[in-house]
Amino acid sequence: MTPILELSHLEKSFGNHVILRDINFKVNAKDVISVIGASGSGKSTMLRCINLLEIPSGGEILFHGNPILDRKNDIPDYRTKVGMVFQNFNLFSNMSVLENCMVGQIKVLKRSKEEAKIKAMHFLEKVEMEPFINAKPRQLSGGQKQRVAIARALSMEPELLLFDEPTSALDPLMVGEVLSVMKTLAREGLTMIVVTHEMSFARDVSNYVVYMDDGYIIEEGSPDKLFNNPNQEKTKKFLATILS
Amino acid sequence: MISEMNFFERIIYILQSYGMSYLAGAGTTLAIAIVATIIGCLIGFAAGVVQTIPLNLDRDSKVKVFLIKAVQTFLHMYVELFRGTPMIVQAVFIYYGLAQIWGIQLGMWQAAFLVVSVNTGAYMAESVRGGIISVDPGQMEGAKSIGMNHVQSMMNVILPQAFRNILPQIGNNLIINIKDTSVLSVISIVDLFFVHKSVSGALYTYFESASIVMLIYLTMTVSVSRLLRLFEKYLDGSDNYELANHMDIGNQMNKKRL
Ligand SMILES: Nc1ncnc2c1ncn2[C@@H]1O[C@H](COP(=O)(O)OP(=O)(O)OP(=O)(O)O)[C@@H](O)[C@H]1O
Ligand SMILES: [Mg+2]
Numbered sequence: 131m132t133p134i135l136e137l138s139h140l141e142k143s144f145g146n147h148v149i150l151r152d153i154n155f156k157v158n159a160k161d162v163i164s165v166i167g168a169s170g171s172g173k174s175t176m177l178r179c180i181n182l183l184e185i186p187s188g189g190e191i192l193f194h195g196n197p198i199l200d201r202k203n204d205i206p207d208y209r210t211k212v213g214m215v216f217q218n219f220n221l222f223s224n225m226s227v228l229e230n231c232m233v234g235q236i237k238v239l240k241r242s243k244e245e246a247k248i249k250a251m252h253f254l255e256k257v258e259m260e261p262f263i264n265a266k267p268r269q270l271s272g273g274q275k276q277r278v279a280i281a282r283a284l285s286m287e288p289e290l291l292l293f294d295e296p297t298s299a300l301d302p303l304m305v306g307e308v309l310s311v312m313k314t315l316a317r318e319g320l321t322m323i324v325v326t327h328e329m330s331f332a333r334d335v336s337n338y339v340v341y342m343d344d345g346y347i348i349e350e351g352s353p354d355k356l357f358n359n360p361n362q363e364k365t366k367k368f369l370a371t372i373l374s
Numbered sequence: 375m376i377s378e379m380n381f382f383e384r385i386i387y388i389l390q391s392y393g394m395s396y397l398a399g400a401g402t403t404l405a406i407a408i409v410a411t412i413i414g415c416l417i418g419f420a421a422g423v424v425q426t427i428p429l430n431l432d433r434d435s436k437v438k439v440f441l442i443k444a445v446q447t448f449l450h451m452y453v454e455l456f457r458g459t460p461m462i463v464q465a466v467f468i469y470y471g472l473a474q475i476w477g478i479q480l481g482m483w484q485a486a487f488l489v490v491s492v493n494t495g496a497y498m499a500e501s502v503r504g505g506i507i508s509v510d511p512g513q514m515e516g517a518k519s520i521g522m523n524h525v526q527s528m529m530n531v532i533l534p535q536a537f538r539n540i541l542p543q544i545g546n547n548l549i550i551n552i553k554d555t556s557v558l559s560v561i562s563i564v565d566l567f568f569v570h571k572s573v574s575g576a577l578y579t580y581f582e583s584a585s586i587v588m589l590i591y592l593t594m595t596v597s598v599s600r601l602l603r604l605f606e607k608y609l610d611g612s613d614n615y616e617l618a619n620h621m622d623i624g625n626q627m628n629k630k631r632l
Contacts, residue, residue: 181516185432201433210521220516224534226615233530234520265615279516286520 132195133158134321135180135212140189142172142179149175151345153189157290157323162316164332164353165325167342168176168368173325176342177294181214185294196251204220210238215285219275227254227278228263231285239286246285253281257311273304277311291315293324299329329373333357341365376577384582392573400590406558406565407551410490414551415544417491418498421449425499425526426506449499456496461560462557464487469561486563490555494547501543505536509559538609545602549595566590 133156140153144336149172159306165173178184181192182198183252191198192320198208219231235241254260257277267275276296277367281326283291293312297305316322316335326332332339333354339348349356349365360366376387389396425446429439456464469485472478481490509532517527555568566587574583 181519183518185430206407206518206521206523208521209519214515214519216512216515216519218512220510220512220519222513222516222531223510224531224538234522237526237530261617262615263618266611269615282520 131158131186133192134161134194136190136192136195137180138192140176140179140191141187141193142175143182143187149345150179150186150349153347155340155347155350157321159289160319161321161338162336163323163338163340164336165323165342166327166329166332166368166372171342172345173342174294175361177292177323181209181212181292183214184301190251196370201353206238210234210286211289213286213288213291214362215276215279215283215291215296217294219267219272219279219299221275221279221282223267225266226263227259227265227267227270230267230278231282234282234286249284249287250281252276253284256284257281260262270306272300273307275299276308280308280311280315280357284320290321293322293326295325295327297326297328309310327372329357329369376579381582384579385586386574388577388582388586392569395569395573396566396586396590400566400570400594402563403552403555403565403567404594406486406490406555406563407548410487410555411494411548411551413487413491413542414494414498414547417495418500418502419533421453421495421499422502422506423533425449425503428524441469453496453499456493457500460557461489461493461554462560464493465558465561482561482563485561486555486558489558490551494551498540498544499627501540502536505540506532508539509535538606541606541609546601548598548602552598553595554592557624 135157137153138153140150141148142150153176155163165176167173175184179186186199193208193212197203218324221227222233225233228247228250231254232243232246235246235249235258236243251260251263254263257280259274259277259281262270262274262278267278270278280296296312297308300308305328309328312322312324312331313335324331324336333355336353339350339353340347341356341360341362343364349360349362356365360369376384379387424442427446429441429442431439465485469480469482472480472485513531513535514527517592519530522530542565555563555565558565559568559571562568570583570587574580577583
């Protein structure tokens, strides 16, 4: 079976500052992959390259075997299938919660208003934000915003959802509500790549963990292997600091 | 005889004889200012949008890049030209210049709308560009992340926010235009200021007529700024929101209480 997504020899530099070097990995259906690593190691950049918010400087990204860096590839169409949840939510501040979850369905997927609303309500219920459909983003707490952002991404029914530190901008009290939504999604079989500093999520929810250091993936494997039996000294050191 | 009247009697006399002319002049002023501000905004939005088109040198074709760069350069020159010269000179330049050089004889009304619109457009182009740039880049990324292309992102997400942000500047331009249409009397537009000049010229009542005209200008500008405030409030919506009830949500709510 071809994987949903495959990165091969992916590279990214800004000017002569090399950020990502020779990144390789595969994402199969229902995988929940956690990406961990120190600040500045290139985790966000990798995720943004996958979503083409940054254009990689080298290597290949294959989506169901198709090279998406190809000039002829329809980037917006690809992005409807690979969604993204941001650290700072990026909800549309000129729209209500419900409109945030409908606009992409209507304008991009050309769904009818009725269908879009039913879908939006379905996913807002899933993240327990349906009572707030009339609120504007500025009227919500961080945790609520992030749950709406997840519902917005889900409304497009992507095949793969990318999360870039979805809980890093939240108060400790709100981290739990967002993580529990993500756990539910993982359990239901959504394919996701999650950049996170929440080691409990990486260990207990994901089935594969990638450790990045200075632009390289230097260790990867099952959570058990990575957390209990890391091979690399750097991984051990990182885990020791972050788990202490 | 008017020379024997006091200040208030003169004002009443002027209003009785020329009141309708002042009102008509004020109407002309307001019409030119409003229409030209709207057209100017359209020009400004178009120019601002073109000036913020992202260029991707790797992916975009050379022709597209060249064309966009050419239009951007043209717009840049347009902005500099019309911001950098007085409108009174532009009015004369366009009205007489077009006729003399290209043989295009604009009616004075066409010339009036053209000059004020194009002038407002130059200012608005810069405001819109600034308004677009000042929208949080995360909004564009959010739009892209659900598959919107550049046009969809601009229309649905960026421009509505930019519009709201620059609304005070649009109001400013409208107020400036209400006042500055007075320079159009150089091409014989019978606006409020032109009426003032005619009346005070005929009766030698400069101070009285000016008092009337001041008051009319002030009434127009203050009303406009009040109306715009109300419009801003309307756009911002209410400060609180209603929790959706049973009907909106369907049977889900039975499970949860909020
Ligand atoms: N647009 C950019 N231009 C130049 N350098 C950049 C740009 N974006 C990121 N970088 C650099 O790339 C490196 C990796 O950044 P990145 O945001 O991917 O790290 P990260 O692993 O996500 O870190 P964090 O945990 O702090 O989010 C950093 O050194 C950063 O300064
Ligand atoms: Mg990051």
